[in-house]
Amino acid sequence: MAEPKCYRFDTLSLHAGQVPDSQYGARATPIYLTTSFVFKDSDHAASLFNMERAGHVYSRISNPTNAVLEERISALEGGVGAIATASGQAALHLAIATLMDAGSHIVASRALYGGSHNLLEYTLPRFGIATSFVSPRDLDGIRAAIRPNTRLIFGETLGNPGLDVLDVPGLAQIAHEHGLPLLVDATFTTPYLMQPLEQGADLVMHSATKFLGGHGVAIGGLLVDGGRFDWDREGASAGKFPTLSEAYEGFHGMDFAEESPVAAFLLRARREGLRDFGAAMSPLTAFQILQGVETLPLRMARHIDNTRKIVAHLVAHPQVESVSYPELPGHPDHELAKRLLPKGCGAVFTFVLKAGAGGSRLAGKRFIESLRVFSHLANVGDAKSLVIHPASTTHFRMSAEALAAAGIFEGTVRLSVGLENAEDLIEDLNRGLYAAQKS
Amino acid sequence: MEISVDGQGTYVYTGGKSLEAARDASLPAVLFIHGAALDHSCWNLQSRWFAHHGHAVLAVDLPGHGRSAVGPLTSVAAMAAWLAALLDAAGFPRAALVGHSMGSLAALETAACFPERIAGIALLGNATPMPVSAALLEAAKNDEPRARNMINVWSHSPRGQVGGNAVPGLWQIGMNLRLMERAAPGVLHTDLSACNDYRSGLERAARVACPALILSGSHDLMAPPKATLALADALPGATRVILNGAGHAMMSEQPDAVLDALIAFLARA
Ligand SMILES: Cc1ncc(COP(=O)(O)O)c(C=O)c1O
Numbered sequence: 001m002a003e004p005k006c007y008r009f010d011t012l013s014l015h016a017g018q019v020p021d022s023q024y025g026a027r028a029t030p031i032y033l034t035t036s037f038v039f040k041d042s043d044h045a046a047s048l049f050n051m052e053r054a055g056h057v058y059s060r061i062s063n064p065t066n067a068v069l070e071e072r073i074s075a076l077e078g079g080v081g082a083i084a085t086a087s088g089q090a091a092l093h094l095a096i097a098t099l100m101d102a103g104s105h106i107v108a109s110r111a112l113y114g115g116s117h118n119l120l121e122y123t124l125p126r127f128g129i130a131t132s133f134v135s136p137r138d139l140d141g142i143r144a145a146i147r148p149n150t151r152l153i154f155g156e157t158l159g160n161p162g163l164d165v166l167d168v169p170g171l172a173q174i175a176h177e178h179g180l181p182l183l184v185d186a187t188f189t190t191p192y193l194m195q196p197l198e199q200g201a202d203l204v205m206h207s208a209t210k211f212l213g214g215h216g217v218a219i220g221g222l223l224v225d226g227g228r229f230d231w232d233r234e235g236a237s238a239g240k241f242p243t244l245s246e247a248y249e250g251f252h253g254m255d256f257a258e259e260s261p262v263a264a265f266l267l268r269a270r271r272e273g274l275r276d277f278g279a280a281m282s283p284l285t286a287f288q289i290l291q292g293v294e295t296l297p298l299r300m301a302r303h304i305d306n307t308r309k310i311v312a313h314l315v316a317h318p319q320v321e322s323v324s325y326p327e328l329p330g331h332p333d334h335e336l337a338k339r340l341l342p343k344g345c346g347a348v349f350t351f352v353l354k355a356g357a358g359g360s361r362l363a364g365k366r367f368i369e370s371l372r373v374f375s376h377l378a379n380v381g382d383a384k385s386l387v388i389h390p391a392s393t394t395h396f397r398m399s400a401e402a403l404a405a406a407g408i409f410e411g412t413v414r415l416s417v418g419l420e421n422a423e424d425l426i427e428d429l430n431r432g433l434y435a436a437q438k439s
Numbered sequence: 440m441e442i443s444v445d446g447q448g449t450y451v452y453t454g455g456k457s458l459e460a461a462r463d464a465s466l467p468a469v470l471f472i473h474g475a476a477l478d479h480s481c482w483n484l485q486s487r488w489f490a491h492h493g494h495a496v497l498a499v500d501l502p503g504h505g506r507s508a509v510g511p512l513t514s515v516a517a518m519a520a521w522l523a524a525l526l527d528a529a530g531f532p533r534a535a536l537v538g539h540s541m542g543s544l545a546a547l548e549t550a551a552c553f554p555e556r557i558a559g560i561a562l563l564g565n566a567t568p569m570p571v572s573a574a575l576l577e578a579a580k581n582d583e584p585r586a587r588n589m590i591n592v593w594s595h596s597p598r599g600q601v602g603g604n605a606v607p608g609l610w611q612i613g614m615n616l617r618l619m620e621r622a623a624p625g626v627l628h629t630d631l632s633a634c635n636d637y638r639s640g641l642e643r644a645a646r647v648a649c650p651a652l653i654l655s656g657s658h659d660l661m662a663p664p665k666a667t668l669a670l671a672d673a674l675p676g677a678t679r680v681i682l683n684g685a686g687h688a689m690m691s692e693q694p695d696a697v698l699d700a701l702i703a704f705l706a707r708a
Pocket residue numbers: 087088089090113115116156185187188206207208209219220221379380
């Protein structure tokens with residue numbers, strides 16, 4: 001027999017998790033917009049509840065459309081399974097709530113999406129979970145921040161706002177030396193640009209709202225389990241993860257790591273986290289995200305292509321102070337990016353406008369207001385190009401000094417480059433740059 | 440639960456029910472035996488069903504697999520002796536055996552060695568004999584990742600390659616790979632060699648006194664249905680069942696069909 005092969009990325013993007021249904025042969029994934037599923041008889045019902053037979057009971061816990069999306073992202077990430085959630089935020093919360101209790105501690109990259117930062121810095125402490133934030137470039141600092149009650153290391157593949165590249169292999173090594181799992185938010189890179197599980201991460205989460213969907217029509221999240229972490233290991237992780245390695249009264253007294261050494265985390269997350277916190281994805285949303293994932297490789301290639309052209313244009317533009325993109329030699333993570341992100345560093349980046357006569361904030365405002373193709377809004381990862389000027393929107397209450405501490409200048413503009421014609425995008429940006437300079 | 444067999448700690452998954460209670464109630468015992476480089480978790484659904492339906496369930500981690508640290512055993516004969524010792528240690532004079540792939544060879548040999556103790560044998564993904572391709576044996580010896588990849592692809596039907604897992608949200612190709620990766624270095628080669636070296640199965644079959652089920656996947660590339668024809672002739676009264684569309688990893692590809700076949704068989708055994 002010839003050397004056997006599993007299907008490759010592009011094929012999995014279209015097919016993983018779905019075979020035409022046996023009743024009608026539907027080629028597209030059907031939308032199972034139903035809250036619940038009929039039991040064949042009482043014994044079948046009991047078997048489903050006891051995990052003696054596989055199947056769906058109630059769409060808060062699982063749904064056939066969602067299951068296709070869950071398998072598909074698992075296949076693309078090289079994981080063992082996934083859980084679809086109501087949003088990216090819900091995916092992060094589900095991971096944390098599955099792994100730890102009050103009294104636990106997280107070490108997180110400082111360069112996080114604002115919403116994740118809010119959850120960790122302000123909200124979770126109310127529930128007894130504390131987080132230490134460290135620059136993702138400071139591996140020694142991360143190591144030093146680990147405490148006896150630390151249960152998770154967390155970072156984003158490309159940080160906010162400076163596109164810090166997460167050293168996933170380096171962090172994974174530190175995490176594993178301490179018997180801890182590494183959770184990576186891979187929203188900005190998608191499995192097309194990097195597969196964090198292959199680089200050593202244990203869990204991956206996505207805001208599927210962004211590039212995975214691509215169309216900007218649905219909010220959703222995905223949490224993928226790599227299946228390699230040993231929750232019950234002797235030594236460094238011993239006793240750290242009782243939710244996974246001790247009997248759970250709330251579900252048949254199940255010890256999840258005994259039940260399934262590979263999928264223990266997913267079992268608990270679904271059987272407790274989805275069941276009790278209830279942040280499930282709608283099947284309609286799952287369908288919409290699947291529509292996006294089908295073309296992920298094509299879209300990401302085009303996102304990167306357009307981004308590279310725009311970066312090159314802005315770098316050479318006299319009205320631009322600086323451009324922050326890891327493919328540029330001046331970026332602090334240039335070498336790391338070459339190693340971890342050879343296919344591209346995403347389609348979201350920032351640049352700084354030169355101040356016009358009225359100062360940088362005004363230049364930013366004028367720039368944004370004269371754009372026609374780029375949409376001014378607070379999102380990234382749409383097929384359409386997006387723009388935001390933090391100093392006059394998300395961060396408008398902050399002084400120049402406070403902004404600088406967050407790595408943002410008054411003239412900083414964030415672009416999310418879409419799939420339009422690159423020349424149209426460049427002409428649009430030129431229009432804005434001209435207006436900024438006049439202000 | 441942990442059971443000491445020949446002085447070694449052995450892990451037995453009991454399907455979510457107390458084994459002591461099942462033994463005290465004299466429930467019929469079913470012993471599930473996994474295949475090469477896997478562990479008890481390949482039987483999750485089926486073992487739970489029997490435990491919740493009037494059986495004492497022992498889904499073992501064979502020595503050197505899963506949570507049973509010491510091992511692995513190097514021959515099918517050694518596995519049979521060990522399984523009998525396990526039944527002694529757990530206090531079950533008699534049991535039905537359900538084995539998959541390498542585990543099916545162990546079940547056959549155990550039934551041949553201890554005919555009075557075995558109530559029935561269900562052989563899943565069986566081929567008797569079970570020659571392992573030289574390329575796979577070589578890879579298992581010198582390049583385990585390559586060997587695991589070969590097995591993983593060959594273990595799944597065309598449909599299984601795409602997924603559509605009955606268990607919501609699990610990607611079976613990834614699950615199977617990670618489970619194999621958990622085996623200590625060398626275990627895969629030892630297991631495959633044990634399968635390859637077991638040449639006496641057809642003769643041993645004549646000693647089997649209990650009912651037998653031979654359950655094959657129509658799309659099993661590792662152990663195609665025709666590789667059980669000689670065994671079916673050699674086992675008096677064997678029933679052959681072929682699961683349409685299933686590959687070697689039939690317990691995860693078609694969990695309900697596998698379970699229903701086992702329920703029908705064990706009702707007779
Ligand atoms: C990197 C990153 N992670 C998580 C989230 C949160 O995702 P959602 O908005 O789907 O809850 C976002 C949203 O902007 C994000 O950009």
